[in-house]
Amino acid sequence: VDWLQHWYKTHCDGEWEHDYGIHIETLDNPGWMVRIDLAGTALQDQHMDNVIKGEVNHSGLDGDSDWIDCRVDENRFVGAGGPNSLPAICDVFRSWSERLESSA
Secondary structure (H helix, E strand, O other), rough: HHHHHHHHHHHOOOOOOOEEEEEEEEEEEEEEEEEEEEEOOOOOOOOOOOEEEEEOOOOOOOOOOEEEEEEEEOOOEEEEEEEOOOHHHHHHHHHHHHHHHHHO
């Protein structure tokens, strides 16, 4: 989360943050939804292979609750996961972002 805060801060330039940003919400199955706008960043229009681990457990009460489903859709990173998966979703975004930035 600290890294994500830093990423956000580095993109706030008096303009970007008025139209774009990071949205973290809870899901009712239960779990997390993370949306990160990529427009206006070095990640704009970049491809990311979908990252899917585990299976969605809609009750959230038993079985594997650490599932994640991360992808880039319409110039936005979208990550969803179980109630224990918020750090893993952030790690997927961080790994993808750092890999692209180091190859640029």
